[in-house]
Amino acid sequence: MLEQYNSEEEFLKAYDSNQYEKLSLTTDILIFSVSDGSRTNYRKLNEKYFSILLVKRDNYPFKDKWCLPGGFVRIDESIDDAAIRILADETNLHNIFMEQLYTFGNVNRDPRMRVISTAYMSLIDKNKLEDKLVKNASWFNIIVLEDKDCIHITLDNGTETIPLIIKKTLKEQTTDRYQYTTLKNDYLAFDHDIVIASGISRLKNKISYTDIVFNMMPQYFTLGELQQVYEIILGKKLLDPAFRRIIADKVEKTNKTKVNGGHRPSALFKYKGHNDV
């Protein structure tokens, strides 16, 4: 096998690209956003929900189960490009925040054959979706309850409720990294429950040391709305003065205000990073 060649060209000409068995690569996209819930009282603000876009499978494998939007990576496109293509197919949105999350490479992830999946996470402002959703796609609100050993995730699109239970075990004593294991998942295809849990965990982490939330916000927003988004993702209430201190230098006050029911109107802000009007 260790034949000698005299040049790189010569080697490449003779190379048998099939000496190792090849495999299939897909990418699955976690499309996160924020949804408005109901208003229980004319004075109160709309409730907000953290939500994710899922697609109902209309063929085997996992027929009729829900899964993340995804698809095969083509031989002539980068994984990044594949993710961008799939996101655009699903939402018709371009230039969207997207980052690689993790590559899931267990042997029996897919009953058809050996399939590796590189998951991406993308954050969008749902209101930018002009058209209605692609057929079979639906937004699910996400409720997360987490204790020391388990993550309980409930996905709800108004019609269906998907309960997930995932066990977490510390991978090693020197990090905060967990190994996730499915304890309950009856309605999601593949290992997408684990993928979703990983994405939620990443987002929860990143929200406190980056500006990624703003990818989910409309151009103008009130600080109350922004705080609501932080709260639903972090899963806890924040104190107003502390919150305002922290985001003060990230946002810019505009002279617009939002009147929003039986209470004092609030100023609209915009993200300082944005330069567009």
Next chain:
Amino acid sequence: MLEQYNSEEEFLKAYDSNQYEKLSLTTDILIFSVSDGSRTNYRKLNEKYFSILLVKRDNYPFKDKWCLPGGFVRIDESIDDAAIRILADETNLHNIFMEQLYTFGNVNRDPRMRVISTAYMSLIDKNKLEDKLVKNASWFNIIVLEDKDCIHITLDNGTETIPLIIKKTLKEQTTDRYQYTTLKNDYLAFDHDIVIASGISRLKNKISYTDIVFNMMPQYFTLGELQQVYEIILGKKLLDPAFRRIIADKVEKTNKTKVNGGHRPSALFKYKGHNDV
């Protein structure tokens, strides 16, 4: 193409796993450790260096260039298992800290064919390597100089010096994530300069909010040595009292001491996480 089947079994039996062109998957491992440098003066401590294990390629492609230890992922093993296997092949070490870094999926990474690579990062205590290194492998000390736009990395194994220059451009305004582009790389194969830069950046980040350093430390160490390791990875000096405050609850004082030249001997500590004697 959307034929209908009556069951998952029926579908799987008929499934043509070659309807999408398959590709090859490799994993490359960043094996980081800490090396002792020379002692310039009987009073001084040994200098320490941050270092990485590279392998000289003895065949095409990239013949005679250095690269990360790596190999093809087999059709019947998970990516994690492949990474563990390759690490063991190279170091004969087992149960070593290892975490997935990133999946590199550009189209022309490899001149032979389409190859995706999932990189892993592993941290070891070099002194645990009983035997000599695998043939063609060598430890390179890493020196990093970083400014606003570029990362200058110098790798040095005592015989060869490999200079790398990598341009960084912010991927989007809401994060701290950079897109890396090669400006200078004459001696490393593939895109391994970018992989190494990503790994260094990840390690630099994680060292401050996890306990991963201890994976590179021997069982007993002085706080001075531990601080040296933090300093070479972070690339800056730390203040003693602040450093000691921060690691105080992570380490446990032993009754051993280390005599180390013309100055006060220092107490040996061990990581609290470890339970072995």
Next chain:
DNA sequence: CTAATAGTGTCTATTAGACAGTATGTT
């Protein structure tokens, strides 16, 4: 004694947490 590291005490500056209070709209 000297140069080097080992190790501690303490002051200050910065940041995070908590709570109380004032402001202002709709019904």
Next chain:
DNA sequence: AACATACTGTCTAATAGACACTATTAG
């Protein structure tokens, strides 16, 4: 007027940065 949110002031607790000081060794 009442309620809900908007927004600010300020006290306190916790943490990080800085510096000065003492301790201890080989040569």
